[in-house]
Amino acid sequence: MTEDMRSIVGAELTLAPPDAPMLAALLGLLHETGVAPDELPSGIELLTELQLVQGLCAATPAGAIAHLHRVCTQERGAARITLDHVHGQQAAKEAFTQLQADLEDWRHGRLPWAEVTSSFLLFGPPGTGKTHLASALAGSARLPLVKTSYSDCQKAGHQGDMLRELNAAADRAISQTPAVFFLDEIDSFFSRNTPSNGYILGVVNGLLTLLDRLNATPGVIVMAATNYPQRVDPAILRSGRLDRHISVGPLDRTGVRAALLADLPEGLLSDPELCLLADQLAGRVGADIASLIRDARTRARRAGNGLSAQHVKAAADRISPQPEPDLQRRIAIHEAGHLLAGHIFGLPAPTQAQITSRNGHVAMQCFDVLTQKRIFSQIRVDLGGYAAEQVVFGAPCNGSGGDIESDLARATFRAQQAELSYGFGETLSWQPSTTDIERLSARQRARIEQQLQQALKETKQALQTHRADLERIAEVLIRERELDRNRIAELLREVAVAEPSSVPRKAPGRNSHGLGGSATDDCNGPE
Template identity: 30%
Template sequence: MNNKKVVSFLPYIAVIGILLLLISSRFTSNAKSFTYNEFLNKADKIEFKSAEMSMGTTVIDISGTYMEKGKEVGFMVSVPNTESNVETLTKTFQKNKKMKLVVNDPNRENFLMSFLMNILPFIFIAGIAFFMFSKMNAGGNNKAFEFSKSKARMEGNIKVRFKDVAGCDEEKEEVKEIIDYLKDPKRFTDMGARIPKGMLMVGPPGTGKTLLAKAVAGEADVPFFSISGSDFVEMFVGTGASRVRDMFKKAAQAAPCIVFIDEIDAVGRQRGAGMGGGNDEREQTLNQLLVEMDGMGENKGIVIIAATNRPDVLDPALLRSGRFDRQITVNLPDKRGRYEILKVHARNKKLAADVNLENLAKRTPGFSGADLENVLNEGAILAVRGKRKIITLDDLDEAIDRVMMGPAKKSKKYSDKEKRLVAYHEAGHAVIGLKLESADNVEKVTIIPRGEAGGYNMMIPGEEKMFPTKADFMGQITGLMGGRVAEEVIFDEISAGASNDIQKATKIAKAMVRSWGMSSLGPIQYDDGTGNVFLGRDYSSGSNYSGEIAYEIDKEIRKIINECHEQAKQIILENKDLLTLIADTLVEEETITSEQIMNLMNYGTLDNPNEEKKQTIEKLEADATDVFETERVEEQTAANELAESELDEALKELTKDDFHDEN
């Protein structure tokens, strides 16, 4: 048994032991107990010292002491309450005039002791029953009286500040007026202004929505209630609505405060879109949330902040003015934002001197704040695993690969044929990146397996754009086709290794035709624009175009893919020697960097010969400088020695002349 469980039972064991001791002390004594006949036979022969008679209705309880062999001994006896017995006992005890006789009325006994002795067994049994039931409820987690209580957790004295939230400067500007309102609401009410009751933060996972909400509470120095949307809904009808009421009641008591509801789409989905009818528990919870938000007074000081990455499924009533008045989009950070985020998370990291966070930010497009934090954390773990005192650039490079693709499977061995196939596949992507201007730049190529991929090619955009053009998308698709085309050209065969490339290319082509109007079908949107499918809403809705248009869409998608495939094939055929050179290098080295790839393209080797010449010249110049300095020092030393010797000779001559003059 666990020691903690034993310790938890000790108070109960102690109480039970004390109770048993009290009960036993009540009924056990060292006094000698006589029977009625024994007492009558010995009464005349005993020298009594004291006696106490308790006159009951039918029985007389007698206790006292008598002398036996020079010692005082206690006795107890019960005799029938008759007139003859009373007279006999009175005469017996009165024979010794020094004896102390006390006659008690049983109706005047200690009422408290009598009450305790009568009621104590029942209290004891009730306590055991309560203890057993409480343990059963705790073990089964059946807290019946807590179903309707809110699960919102209140945090006070929040330490997070705006300086801890990087990469979202515009979003911080949007929420600053909320902070001013929570600090001094009178300024706004005097002006007749109404601060939004609710703010909805929308953005991909890991972009810092929760952290930003905490920073608002930290800057305003107000309590912070946090709860998830799924915490409202239970299997019991009415529980969610009751929890909503309880949450707003607690928030009103702690006002001014911030209530943060994470993943609000779990409870705020559109009503009437459920597969099992509209009157379910979730919709009742949503109705109560709508009522509570609309019923908040102007000066209650409660600000609701919610977060979701699926705003398209939220009920329109939740987004109307007076509820979630303001919608703040927290997007993935750009290069500068990633650099600021890395600086925040690198505060407690011991980085090597050659680690440049700006370069690291450049190499991680599309990473969220959580991904960047994970990169630095993985780098620190790798440094500890390698027993290093600092986090090196190699650690961070491996960490980026781990976050993107998973750990390297170095134990997985290719056959020679498979290794060449993967090398040419990845080299095909690299050649397209090098030779096609609109394609993404090649940052790193490896044939070490990671995750489901046999190798991968890290390609980053040359410039991060808010509005990519059709040429940009065509360049991306062409780059994705490079590996497949290289297999066709070199091996006259295709493998399943390009499945992920084909999936990405098809997705881009579909979006070009259906969403962005980048085809001959014109600037018409043929999808619903809601992104992910919401089954309850989209199950019964048909497409908004005819079957003929669907056929045309398929033709346009195929046309885009075929054009990019042919362009990739042309580039590969024109640069077949470069393709073979990169593939052969990959077979030998397994991983090559962007700088090495550029050297292969420009000089045919991994190293830059001009750089080697430059280093050689610099070394020769440094050696020549050292020789010149050495010769100069030697000449100066020789001149100094000559001057010293001439000075010594002059002094000797002078001394000799002075000696002759004295003579």
């Protein structure tokens, strides 16, 4: 309903979804005969409008009842992805389970739509199951799912064609209310804060208007997905457009076990075998586990016999080879360096730490406000893994570098923010922190490098002082693989440190501040 039409409506009534007593009464009125509710099948409330209308159009009550039994049986037998098929991703499952309950209350008039959290951003690496989660929610709630993406819309043509395609998808969701509207690749719309042209500005503004329209429509659940949340325009991410931001990450050991148990025959793997595979595959994404199981079944067919544990182990070794002990120790030392550096330089304890057969991860708490002390401490945490490898092994491996999510990239970007955008540098003249480093002046690049070198020097000295603690925490990581907030706090409680000096020494002539796996900021959304 348009806003003009809504303004002349005197009252809005929310009708409960049809059930057996309601349909029995309708059939009785249509055919002028009594129809008992217990003559009708269970599951009527989950049928679509078209399925119900076909039943009401039947020539006789018996024909209507037979039709309803047939479609309900078909629906029960149809393969449908639900939240029960989602393994790991506890935050998403909890949010969507609550949404299901709220949706049911809204359908029965017990909850106004304005009180339902109905818009979500799913962010995380490729292959973690963001699209799968949208399908699972739609399947569990028995809602139609309308999916589109930047690529789908852009194929329609120029700006006007693209926006027309985007709005057509939104219209499909609104016409099928209640429904799930899923927009993938939302980072491809870019941020208006980055250099762009009028085409991009027009498309992003059109998207903002569309999100407002969808969120103003009771019954429409809005979901967007991205691999790169930092690239999304802040206006898209704000409350009222995408209220809840949920990280969808790789599987932990519990998630791997659940995925294997759900998709393999019962009893195929013993508990010790499951534990070993969980250690081996932790950190992989759901798509990897699905590929592993397909490979194992292919190996069994090729061998001409039934699926066995050996087929599963061989497929697991192809995806994630058994780690060398020396590599596992290096990964553990690297992640312990992040943990210990954060504690020494005064940051709150991380929320999680994990090592896998290939890498590791430490989730640091993030801050809404960054002081000079905090950002320089964060840079030392970023360099903690690199410094720890230098302390223990004499030199680092390539685990701290690589792509834009690496430790070195993160530390460089923070130093660049401090120098150019936050007023912690040599001048107060603002520059975007996204400026390519090669476009900075030689003096600016030298200052950023100076801050990084000073931070590495101090971090290395601190970890050398606490080498025994570094080794102790690494051994715990090797043994336990995953540490939660409480376990991390317990380990760090034993580390006695003096009050850190997080404001680095002055550089000549000015007030200067120095500033592997990976240490990332654990936020409810992009920082």
